[in-house]
Amino acid sequence: MLRSCIRPLERCLGIRNGDGLLWHMDLKPHASGDFSIAVVQANSSLEDQSQVYTSPSATYIGVYDGHGGPEASRFVNRHLFPYLHKFTKEHGGLSEDVIKRAFNATEEDFTRLVKRSLPVRPQIVSVGSCCLVGAISDGELYVANLGDSRAVLGSRGSDGKRNSVVAERLSTDHNVSCEKVRREVEAQHPDESPIVINCRGVWRIRGIIQVSRSIGDIYLKKPEFNRDPLFLQFGNPIPLKRPLLTAEPSIVTRKLRPQDLFLIFASDGLWEHLSDKAAVDIVYKYPRDGIAKRLVAAALHEAAKKREVRYKDIRKIEKGVRRHFHDDITVIVIYLDHDHRKSPKQKQNYVGSISAPVDIFSYYSDEVEENPVDKIFPNEESRHILAVS
Structure with missing residues (x-):
């Protein structure tokens, strides 16, 4: 009963428009501007997870691109931001060290979950997630990442042209294709x-x-897991002299400048089809309202061209099968309004947290997706959070 009462409200906040695997929020405020978010599902279970936390003093952005299953990205979505809040408070402010501590604590907790989950789902040792986090606090921007999701900054050009915009990549693609x-x-x-x-x-x-860095993928980091008899029921042991992957994030810190206009945080599903410059040009050219959805649509148009099908036909393809045409795609656009002025009372309205649905298909179809690993921690919230005050 409670679920049926909440869902109409959620659907007013997250909008469905023509594609049963697409969810988006056109525009919401944060302390120094607006943001827009969109997610399109391709896998049988959505492996991308994402969230934005807003307060008068800070804005946090998270994009988590899972692989091998959704468990790792969902886990990060529930645990990383609480650790950021905890360590920021304990250490008197946000810093690179605080961010590294939050990543490390999340990795350690997920490792414990994997150990406890082996009898239920031994395959969880091979589940992992890329992890891209942005934080804006006191005019300082932090970008931390594991894997190949990407953060790109759009800035006003310095060449004297009135309508020019420059794309600057702020994250490192930890992908051995490089x-x-x-x-x-x-x-x-x-x-x-x-x-x-x-x-x-x-x-x-x-x-x-x-990818060379991730949360999870425990069997590629700890030999005791890939030799476990339960794991060996479905996988082969991998000789490890040392971990093949790491959970140590690369972090970029910089002061925001007046010419910095917006940030794009997206999973690699977007960047497979759009260059940094193409994405920045779209955000600069078009109105703010629904801009994240516009970027997703641009990527889907490119995916359709590559497979020689029509864009409208891709939108009709079912989850799972659709993965043959494109990956899960998550996009968050953060506008930076440097002359943004609000009264203290208005700024209080920025406190809140938005997470995209755990699974777009289930969200729209009222299906409850069963995940045996969620039962390991029965007191934790397993559905997506959508709370804006």
């Missing part, structure tokens, strides 16, 4: 050659995985 990352991984494993293998035109670590 030569620099391949060299980094090889340098960490000098006595394990070859460590990065080209499999049918795609570079992968040990021929298994493309």
